[in-house]
Amino acid sequence: MALELRQVVRTRRLRGLVLLGFTMVVYFHGFALLSSDGTIEAADLFGIALFGLGGPAFALGTWMFGVWARYAEGLFARPNAPDDIVWAKLTVLWAGLLPGSLVLAGVLPWFRVSHAALLGAILLCWAGVIVPGFVYLGPHFRKPVDTAASAFTMNANFHGLRFVPLILLLIAVLLGALLLDAWWEVTAVVAVVCAGALLGLVWTVQPLTRKLRRHRHDMLQGFRENEPI
Helix, strand or coil: CHHHHHHHHHCHHHHHHHHHHHHHHHHHHHHHHHCCCCCCCHHHHHHHHHHHCCHHHHHHHCCCCCCCHHHHHHHHCCCCHHHHHHHHHHHHHHHCCHHHHHHHHHHHHHCCHHHHHHHHHHHHHHHHHHHHHHHHHHHHCCCCCCCCCCHHHCCCCCHHHHHHHHHHHHHHHHHHHHHHCCHHHHHHHHHHHHHHHHHHHHHCCHHHHHHHHHHHHHHHHHHHHCCCC
16 A cells, blocks of 8 residues: 555656546536536536546556556565555545545535435445456556656557446446436435445455456566556
């Protein structure tokens, strides 16, 4: 955990990604608020749900495994390395949800009650499904990330495409509530499922740990053979 936080604080690229994430939180909440006529409309929920709630977690989650390419071998040499790595990454990404949560709480009076409830359920979805999804898919990373470079010179190389299903899940939730006009029903289903997923993570992270163990040798080989991005 301390190593992950030091990486974020000390490396230029991760600091830039965190700043980008904060910018997304402020922008999407601020745009929705300034463009509203007293009440934030349903169309503005998409930007808030996709990027306004989890901006820093989204920015960090797509690159977290590539940034520790330089010391990955040392990490995996430790007896409990996979468990520690998974918990550290989950904790940092969960912390990335705090800015969006706090800003959302500040603008709640401008939402309809049903819309606010759905955003609360989507926040649970971020914590219980999206963040673990980043950690589950992260071991597919094969290219080391140059931590000294700017966040705005990132060469994605289609790496981010593997996270598209996570974003599509959020879009499907919002479209389901909007098109069916079933805000409370969708909210209840999402809240129950995602709260269950979050409790399951608290109980055990073995599925994420097994995935990391299964792919760690391919990751290390990729880090050695590929040029930094």
